[in-house]
Amino acid sequence: MSVFTLLDPVVGLAHDAVAALAAHLPTALAIVLFTVAVRLLLHPLARSAARGERVRVRLAPQLAELGRRHEGRPERLREATAELYRREGGSPFAGCLPMLAQLPFFTVMYRLFTTPNDLLGATLFGVPLGLHPGSAHSGPELALFAAVFAALTALGWLGFRRARRTVAAQPGPAAPGAGIAPYLSYGTALFAVVLPLAGALYLLTTTAWTLAERAWLQRGTDPTAGAGATPTTAGLTTTGSTTTGATTAGARKARPRRTESTKSRSLTARKASTARGTRKARRTRKAKA
Structure with missing residues (x-):
């Protein structure tokens, strides 16, 4: 059989x-x-x-x-x-x-x-x-x-x-x-x-x-969605326009650099302002003398 x-x-x-x-x-x-x-x-x-x-x-x-x-x-x-x-x-x-x-x-x-x-x-x-x-x-x-x-x-x-x-x-x-x-x-x-x-x-x-x-x-999904993904140590990915852990981590690292740059510019501006004030005070004292 x-x-x-x-x-x-x-x-x-x-x-x-x-x-x-x-x-x-x-x-x-x-x-x-x-x-x-x-x-x-x-x-x-x-x-x-x-x-x-x-x-x-x-x-x-x-x-x-x-x-x-x-x-x-x-x-x-x-x-x-x-x-x-x-x-x-x-x-x-x-x-x-x-x-x-x-x-x-x-x-x-x-x-x-x-x-x-x-x-x-x-x-x-x-x-x-x-x-x-x-x-x-x-x-x-x-x-x-x-x-x-x-x-x-x-x-x-x-x-x-x-x-x-x-x-x-x-x-x-x-x-x-x-x-x-x-x-x-x-x-x-x-x-x-x-x-x-x-x-x-x-x-x-x-x-x-x-x-x-x-x-x-599978409508609305791309069968090649995983092609450009980048694995991270946390298992998160960045694919196309979708931003996940890798981009967030990069943003956290970039923020301190932008902050240091801002502080440097602010300090330079204060020094320049102080120097201008000092020169103006000297000219005032000379005029009174």
Whole structure:
């Protein structure tokens, strides 16, 4: 018995849900709506991941400082990193939650679209949902698959751009494999090649949702915000126009210099005034004499 067969009861429930929608709507639209409904259920995890990502970006300068401080001592670095995340209420694994939560759903949908069933007999613009790209021969079939793959590639490009900016913004040396990570955004388009049209439609829907959801959750924030941050001994940073401990400390050091300069000018002015008064008094005494 394969691992996939263990999911058959859940696959049956997914089939019934899509079939219920397909009784009133086109099957392709039913697949889209079912995918959106599941992603809505997973949205709280995405929000938690977005909060964790903001914490990670905010802590990036301090993490870089810990890396330099504990270089060559991986055990001590892990302890210090864990303590920093615990103190700030974050987790280095927060961003993995939505992906891990989607794996069972993705597996169920893969099983649903690769096992012969009545849903795959429906059509989209005259093309069967169970048709694989390699079996497409007519003009409408090729055109539809070309449109789907073009959309998936465009979404992959958007994800690639965002991932590359995020990797470039990381302080310190890049992690192993960081240069390859942005290119994984194109993996969805490549995987769609082995799926029927229904599976590609699911991938298109869930990928578009992921990009839109991420953009909405991270609105008003800059993924490169941590790039120009400067760590200080107190763990405070100065980023862009946001001034924190480093600038405050510099201001405290600058104030005494400005005060000494002011005192010097005042003393010089008093001496000059005294000298003028002395000369005037001498001229007055001479005039009386």
